[in-house]
Amino acid sequence: MPEGDTVFATAARLRAALDGRRLEWTQFRVPSLATVDLTGRTVGSVRSVGKHLLIDVGGPDDDQPDAGGASVHSHLKMEGAWHVHPIGTRWRRPGYQARIVLRTATHEAVGFDLGILELTDSPDADLAYLGPDLLAEDWEPTEAIGRIEARPDEPIGLALLDQRLVAGIGNVYRSEICFLRKVLPTRPVRDVDVPGVVDLSRRLLWANRLRTARTTTGQSAPNARMWVYGRRGQLCRRCGSPIERDQLGSIGEDRVIYFCPHCQT
Structure with missing residues (x-):
């Protein structure tokens, strides 16, 4: 069952594959984000906040300087999971369960059956209602x-x-x-x-x-x-x-x- 430790570990795996890397191809498989394309952007960080996971993505390349960064916000709920695969490796869950695909030159991260999936430009403000994160590096009780x-x-x-x-x-x-x-x-x-x-x-x-x-x-x-x-x-x-x-x-x-x-x- 996904709890704070599960999301922390998921963020660590995603960070190893995505952090600092350019997204070569992306796909959102939910109606509200179907037209979003993050291709060309660089992942700045991957972090967990309680049971929430944030993938912070920078602005696009210099040919579109007016667009700022954004964060992919997801929550696993009961059935969700993020998997990281080398390019060309068969997915471990069926494709119809995939909600998002983020592909770099060497790996792709796939979010399956995510309970929440949204794009936000104010992730910290959106999650300000949460209490202190038990797994925060600067934890103070x-x-x-x-x-x-x-x-x-x-x-x-x-x-x-x-x-x-x-x-x-x-x-x-x-x-x-x-x-x-x-x-x-x-x-x-x-x-x-x-x-x-x-x-x-x-x-x-x-x-x-x-x-x-x-x-x-x-x-x-x-x-x-x-x-x-x-x-x-x-x-x-x-x-x-x-x-x-x-x-x-x-x-x-x-x-x-x-x-x-x-x-x-």
């Missing part, structure tokens, strides 16, 4: 702690998922963080050690930001990577009680929570 503590009556499980308070946590980390801090996701923020929760959130995402397979237990085996997420009915790794699953917030799979009813209070 004070603002994130303050934003969460300003919601004393809100369940901690909902506060962690609110990208306006802190950016990067999704459903997997929400469940795992609450388990490791021994709190039920329904516990109100006022009864939670928020600095401890924020510190753990940063450490977990940072440790996983470039891993191929996410783990919160420190184990790499596929059936040993998570404490509670996706483990309904299986035994808690700490106390042996069956892990439970429930809903928190809006009905839908994106609001599913996993927890140990014995270890978490």
Whole structure:
């Protein structure tokens, strides 16, 4: 499931293939951007902001000096992915799922089933509503702690998922963080050690930001990577009680929570 660490790693792969390189051919496969052509422009940077990914592209060549730069803004949502292929390599997902193709002289980056895809000339202003990015190089926890503590009556499980308070946590980390801090996701923020929760959130995402397979237990085996997420009915790794699953917030799979009813209070 794409969360802040997944988007950070995706940006790193795209940066290696695109950063500083001239786009030899581009194609947007969404109606609103069907006529956009970034051919001839140079990628200035690729960066992640929480769960959002930005590809900053400079202005066109000197024969069109009046046009400025822009940013390709994407969000993976549930099904999206960016793949990087050497030119001539077969895509790993079907072509009908492709939403954008950015091609350099040696590689092409293809965005598949992106939940959000848009072109903007004000990316930082567009994302100013987000809380502090847990994976920012200049991370400092004070603002994130303050934003969460300003919601004393809100369940901690909902506060962690609110990208306006802190950016990067999704459903997997929400469940795992609450388990490791021994709190039920329904516990109100006022009864939670928020600095401890924020510190753990940063450490977990940072440790996983470039891993191929996410783990919160420190184990790499596929059936040993998570404490509670996706483990309904299986035994808690700490106390042996069956892990439970429930809903928190809006009905839908994106609001599913996993927890140990014995270890978490």
